[in-house]
Amino acid sequence: MPAREIDIQIAPDGTVRATVSGIKGPACQELAKELAQIIGQELSFAPTAEFYECEEHRDVDIEDQSRT
């Protein structure tokens, strides 16, 4: 299970800058938006390279398992 991390900086005027990591794909943006909803209004969102990586999927062959 990978760790998900949020690094947050709150400026003296209250402006919040949060870096979300450890979450690939749109789930990252969802968490960021959730954070924005909790405390105020989103000013900007900048995706990074990891954002465009696919979420991991693991296929399970049910047919094979049933034969064993």
Place this chain on the structure above:
Amino acid sequence: MSGVIVIAPIVATAAWPVLCSAAAAVMGAVGLTAVNAQANITTDVATETNTRVELDLANSEEVGTTIRRDEELVFANDSLKVIFSRDTRGKLKICVEGSGYSKAELEQFGRDIAGRVVQQYAYQRIVQEMQARHLSVVDQSVDADDNIHIKLRGWED
């Protein structure tokens, strides 16, 4: 990294208890203590020698029914008094009074205080809400420019 978001905090509906806590933390740090609002207003506040400025709390919205329109949060020391209250539109305002200060000095102090209160408000809301989402504070610090840094960590389900 996955993404960077920048957010302007809004002191939100029904957040009066969090705001009270944030204001108490900030006022305590600058040497002002909470006083009984009603008792104080009738005694030493509005003297002719006092200078007074009123400021809207930036990015505040209707604070809901958790605070009555006549309810105030008052902090004071020997020369300064800061009053948080709700204006007729339901928004929060800050009134700063003091003797021996110019209006510009009090306004600057009030704006600084307002920013710090919003900063504390954001800190308390973030920690509270993220812990409810199983993200724990693993590190926090305040840098030389008074920025608060928090690192939250959790494990994906």
